[in-house]
Amino acid sequence: MRINLPTWLTLFRVLLLPVMVVVFYLPFRWSNLGAAAVFVIAGFTDWLDGYLARRMNLTSAFGAFLDPVADKLMVAVTLFLLVQSHPGGWQGVLLAVTASVIVGREISVSALREWMAQIGARSKVKVAFLGKLKTLAQMVALVVLLVQHDTESLASYNIGEALLVLAGILTIWSGLDYLRAAWPSLRGDSDDVKKSEKKSVQSG
Structure with a gap:
């Protein structure tokens, strides 16, 4: 299976989740802004991978499966952090x-x-x-x-x-x-x- 650029961006979004968790718990004054910045970057990749998939006709079955999973993981993990x-x-x-x-x-x-x-x-x-x-x-x-x-x-x-x-x-x-x-x-x-x-x- 060949992974195209939009799917790589989706995988990158998934990999950003543990990064956000670590930054969220860092004992520094900027950890709040850092975690929010990671979340914003992840959200931007969500828009970008969809845009590139449509613009460059780079759709794939794996990408179509992974994209909504990545979105839901991003929201769920963030909510868990805030509730905790x-x-x-x-x-x-x-x-x-x-x-x-x-x-x-x-x-x-x-x-x-x-x-x-x-x-x-x-x-x-x-x-x-x-x-x-x-x-x-x-x-x-x-x-x-x-x-x-x-x-x-x-x-x-x-x-x-x-x-x-x-x-x-x-x-x-x-x-x-x-x-x-x-x-x-x-x-x-x-x-x-x-x-x-x-x-x-x-x-x-």
Whole structure:
């Protein structure tokens, strides 16, 4: 298998995750900014690998699989770091609940997309504008919280916290939207389930 440039960028994004974790825990005053900078670089590679894949027609099956995995790992690891750094207080509880909602939604929607792909109906749960808006609010919030995670009294931290809660609300909304689109197939109101069972029998 030959790995193209967009896929190398995606792999680089995955490799940045342990770097961000290490920088986050460094006992230096600049560790906050350092961890946020690593996160921003990872986010930039996310945009860049997609742009190059479309612009240069460098798509691949491995890249298509790895890209969403890298995105979800980046968000999940960052949320875990932030939750761990706020073990108590109502702000810590709010952060933990919001993080649980976001991670839980990502797992659920990924499972839903995989199942819909198996029955040939993945297009019904493709990324919509609401999902993109959620991602934008989420990314901005995580950058702000990484920078200010140990200074909860600052107004900028409260802005980041509010944006993350907004992202959590949009996460639930978009997740329900995906579920609504897939519901006929989940209920078995179409031939999708029969096709899926037939494929399973044939492959077995």
